[in-house]
Amino acid sequence: MFQKISLDSEQNETQDARGYIDYMYRIRANQITGKLDLNDEVRAYNAAETLVSSRSLGIQWQEMGPDNVGGRTRAILFDAKNANVVFAAGVSGGLWKSTNGGQSWQNIGDQYKCLTIVSLAQGPTGDIYFGTGEGLYFNNGTGTGGFIGQGIWKSTDGGNFFSQLQSTQPVSAVNVFVDWADVNRIAVSPNDPNRVYAATNTGLKVSHDGGLSWVAVYGPVGVISSTDVKTGNDGYVHASIGNKYYRSTAPDGDDFQLPTGQSSFFTGSFSRIELAVAQSDANYVYASTVNSSGGMAGVFQSTDAGLSWTQIGPGNSVNFNPFAFFEPQSGGQGDYDDAVTVSLTDPQTIFVGGSGIMYRYTSTTGWVKIVDAYQNPFFGFYVHPDMHALVFNPFKPTQMLIGCDGGVYITDNALQDQPEFYSADRNYRVTQMYSVAAAATGEVTGGTQDNGTIYIDFLGNTTMSGDAIFGGDGGYTEISHNNPDAFFGGTPNGVLFRSPSKGGGASTFFDFRIDKDNNGKIDEGAEFVTPFILWEQLDSPQVSFYACGSSKSIWFTPYAVNFSIIPDWFRLSSTIGAVSCISFSHDGNDLYAGTTAGYVYHCGNIKDVFNAGKFHYSSPTSTVWNVADSGIKVTSVLVASGRYIRSVAIDPTNNNNIVVTAGNYGNTSYVWKSNNALSDTIVMADITGDLPMMPVYGSTIDISNPNNLIVGTDFGVYSQDLSTGVWSEENTGMAHVPTLMVRQIPFNTIPYLYIATHGRGIFRSSTLAGVNVGISSQNTILDNVIVFPNPVSSLVNVNLNLAKPALINISIFDLNGKHFANELHNLPSGENTVAIKTNSLANGTYLLKVQAESSVFTKKFVVIK
Template identity: 25%
Template sequence: MNPVIRALTAALLGLAMLVTPTASQCPLCNFIIGEDPEEELEEMAAGGGIGAPYGADEWMTTQRTYPDKAVDLGQSRAKAIEQANVVRASGGFAAQAAWTSLGPTNVGGRVTDIVVDPVRSNTVYAGAASGGVWKSTNGGTSFSYSWNITLPQSVGALAISPAGVLYAGTGEGNPGGGSVSFPGNGIYRSSDGGVTWTLLGLTGTNRIGRIVIDPADANRIFVAAAGNLFVPGGARGLYRSTDAGATWQLVLAGANSTTGAIDLAISTTSVYVSMWDHVRTPGTRVYGGVGSGIYRSTDGGATWARLAGGLPASSSNLGRMGIAVSKSTPTRLYAIAANTSGNFLGMWTSTNSGTSWTALTNTGPVSSSQSTFGWWFGRIFVDPVSSSHLWVPGVPMVESTNSGSSWTSNSSSFHADQHAVGFDPLVANRVFIGNDGGIYRSTANGSLSGSWTKTTNLANMQFYTVAVSKQDISRISGGLQDNGSRRSWSNWGSYWGGDGLQNLIDPTNQNKVYACSQNGSCGRSTNGGTSMSNFGSTTSSRRAWLTPVTFDPTNPAIMYYGGERLNRSTNSAQTWAAISPDLSRGSSGSSTFNTISTIGVAPSNGAVIYVGTDDGRMWITRNTGGSWTEITAGLPTRFMTRVTVDPTDANLAYVTVSGYTAGDIAPHVFRTTNGGTSWQDISGNLPNAPVNDIVYNPQNRTVLFVATDVGVFTSSDTGVTWTTAGTGLPNVPVLDLDTTVSAGVTQLTAATYGLGMYRVAV
């Protein structure tokens, strides 16, 4: 679908949700989005003010920071990873089993960069947005995980030397607007093809946009550090090493405290860097400024000059820029720019190494491809053997074979949202593309009109939720960022469009399944998802990005749906009735915030329901919504992520909250034994990170499991001490857990945000 049409459609759908408060459904979503949803459907509200979060990024960021808008997410996450590794190293229960990856391997998630090994034949490396580094040894047909499980899993940039030495920069430089991007802790090197990795420093850079190696001197490496997205200052700008990464020098600082480096290119005579002035808070983003622009050095990085000669002048409206040099004709350059809002600003070419520039005029396809998300892309790739052949990533990829005079666009051969192109130096005409759906290969020199083959094995998906059948644990479904709701029993095909969010499988009938897309647009099925029907209308004026839906454990035909009011169905989501007033702190002007974030029904008494909100309130009803009592006292004013009620005692419940604050210590898990009259902090030695879920071991209710942004932890003493659950799970965010008993063994399934599904016997 044309991106402009797509954006208009999204706006209309969003408007419909706003002007029709009783409509819980987006009946057109599945028809319009189909099985290839695009990121821009999430980002239509870009530019919303403080207190008006929107989309996945705002949902996830607000969850991790509310109400502290100024928290340093990068530093907080780095500390949490260190703490998680300490817990991991301390061991755990005597018989810890190993986690197993469940995939899926045929879907794929966001790929940020691709490099092809110049020494090892058929060897390709890919950086994943939140899933580490992946390696193929069969020319891109399949990939395997090639990263250290203890390291940050967000990879922003890759580079490889002529001798096959691989470099990885952690922290995704694409700053997000629709899906969250995570920070990193510096740059790593592997001299053995990704088997082992060594930290080279630049630990405070937070996010790395690009790495280039001088083709004439492999010891000279340049790193574009975008810096901390949320907090000005720190390590950002262009860094250079002349000793293969042993030491680093800042050779170009930004114009101000929010200016970092985002793109790099190198020729036989010059080095070029794109500087980008940008910052964001959970409610606003300023993706441009006077510090943005392209600079050139002709003395190996010692001195720099801002390029003009036709390029945009310094301006508060100048956003992300991309720069590329032709390898075959080093004097030929290309540049692209967006404005602060992400709108396409222009594209230019130079034939004299960047001294003067000519604006390309026939850029309609490029503009359409960038849409309003220029901050998400900002790259150009030039064919190594032809200076006139180039690709510009966007929602669809666009290609020119005549230096930008005309363009070809392709939105049907591969998934939307392009980020990377890799050229095979050992196999002529073999080109790879990386996007939000994985990696695709061309053997026709990357021609968009030619055929493309998708990799068959790349498990770097970002799952929000997981559901497992109680009758057959091989039947798994889950909601995927930018890839819909997927089901294992149909080769992980999409059965509900949009961004996949809440998924449920009826515990008494695995053919009754439920799936939601963004903002509570949900469907139900009685045949395992082969055909879907919309939920009946619910009553709410606000719905979160991830709208909670849950079963009554005593009767799964009874279901609950949370907007700012709690809705109840007694006929498997066919009809609904509101059973609460507004349980939030009231509207702050957003249609997706100040909502219910978690619902817990007591398994021993279905009339007892706990409800938590994203703005820090907890409630209980003991008469199925007839009356409500607030039980917030004793809990922090934070985003309530999950409430779980004891299987036999309706007064015993656990609440998890988001974990980052501006201080050093943040509470995570709370326990009540009196229905919320009082709460006990049982965080113990958990890492200081958001806790996203808490579940029981159904065979031993004294054993708890929690999902955090840095892995899964367990306690057998109700939270006095916590240990790592299982072994071998990478240090990846886990957003949802499921416990299912099969053949007398409890199976714990984790939905990770970056590495697909994992499972361990506990």
């Protein structure tokens, strides 16, 4: 039966940050130690710097959006010198500036080599600092799932230009602790603009010279992370070091003490402490604390600048727990999302935000819930879940900006009984994508972290506007090229679905063989981001191969786009490890899948078996289907033991050639190729070469030239010439942003590159497609030449438009210049189509040259038989 998907019903699970963080951590951490050694990231970053000047393919990227869907934002700063200027930063999307109080944004961060910005601060003279590296969740002391930073950057001209403070550049160390990998918070003395404090992954540090040099301040013995630091107008400094509260012994001091007393604030055990100091009265200091299960451990207040404390918000209560998904509930994820701030006009009014709930406290009303994203998700009273920053506008004391996993939200009336909130993500392009898919006409979808599956159809307020067509955390996504209304998506851990109307009416399409309890999930379980792939036979719309991976199997159905049925599902192979990536060959006959245990599986003859009518069961209730008897050939190879296989790229012209990429820092091999992938014994050769030692998340082989390999990494896109092994950086038009998926998909028959970045949305490129290659500057007669289909088999059509009747010369060459064909055609003015036979051409890439008098067009096309 059809089961309509209620995406909201999965909300509690899909919004759980731990699932996301665990997923990213397993992809990136070393498979042996289970740790993400920051030294490995530092070494990879330094190596990546050496490839910056090399751009072999010259790929030019075009940003596609979305420009109205934000991403995780931990840092917001109002410019104290300009009432209209505010800064915000995505944790992997860089720095953004608004000159109209947050109503719209402009990018000012792509020019810098580090986009992982998590903290912002401004000194009394106007100097602005930003800190990099996300270490503010589930910190194990040796790095988290977040991306490494590059210390602190400073602007002395009001935020127009920033430069890195060289004293804060991370340097590889002999132990796992790397200074300046994460700069969680920055604070500047209100009295001395050169006195700067930084809460870092290796403790609290202070500079006396505006960041030129730093010293570690007093704290616990050993290397312990500092997660927060605040300065009051009285000059006292308040810090969280090792999840304990410390205060400077004097204003603008370098010495810190651990106060003692009877309050449970001093005796409690916390997993995180967030601090806030009242600007109107620095005697009022607040601490929002998190217990070991991620729930509220209590809110504490000091009225004597941190010497003594009183608990004003209960701890370990199921009824007061902003870090839970709903109340009543214990536990939560406050170590991921804990935010607290104080009203600018009343030192006894504070706000605490967390997973999806925000409370306001006053001395007269006590605690009042003003945001509940799960129980009251209505316009005006909704803030996207996972709040990380609450910042008041110094020029408008009732206006507050909220940084959250959905970007930036604003309330203009924070002190009213019920404030109203609205999204402020206009042109704030910091979306963290997992995946990308494209329609034949260029529209795109992408699965995101915590912002659903986004659809960009160029028909919104801008051409980059996106709509969330599926909610929760996104996953893989596909758009049918036979039926452009047919969309496919997923949410975490094996919830997969399809839609007959571009996101509307989504439902699962599993049968009882893959989902016996009919709950919309794969019974065997699956990866947090569950891989699936769609292959279609363009001349037969009902033939639509769909394969997905579970925690121990590869599953397949041949009729995914037939919405009139629940198709039969077939287990192609069991696997060692969960399926982590999956790919179809260009002709649909071969499928490759990688696993979390380092294996690659090949399932061959799929299309042949389908054409032979062997994808069927003996009865509608049967669960018995023999893979071997059907003719499916299954082989496997261990590529990288215990590691996360991230992608398998298949040569579009030869299914025997594949490239495999893997994750997990702390290794020396990340890319392999095989030239015998169809054989019984697959041989893999390491081609990592001088690519920086870092996870390679996605890959594709160029259909126009199968020697071009394009991959996505923590530092953007790289290419390798497979014939020489030479690597090049390919980030023109985009920043050095983590890139999790790389695909080549036909757009109006032209193969475009598409990438999903984890911090700057979706990009595409036509550079390798040969669009209008070698156009003459005198195209006065010949216009608008289109070659289709592309790839071709036995016949290629050349569509062209002539301004007047002319003799047309059409020639075909290979990439080495060898001439294969030449035809002359006398054609009338207007639109014409000429068919050229290609059945004598071998598989490969060719150039088709069309000349009319002085007008010349050259097009690339690919022959695949």
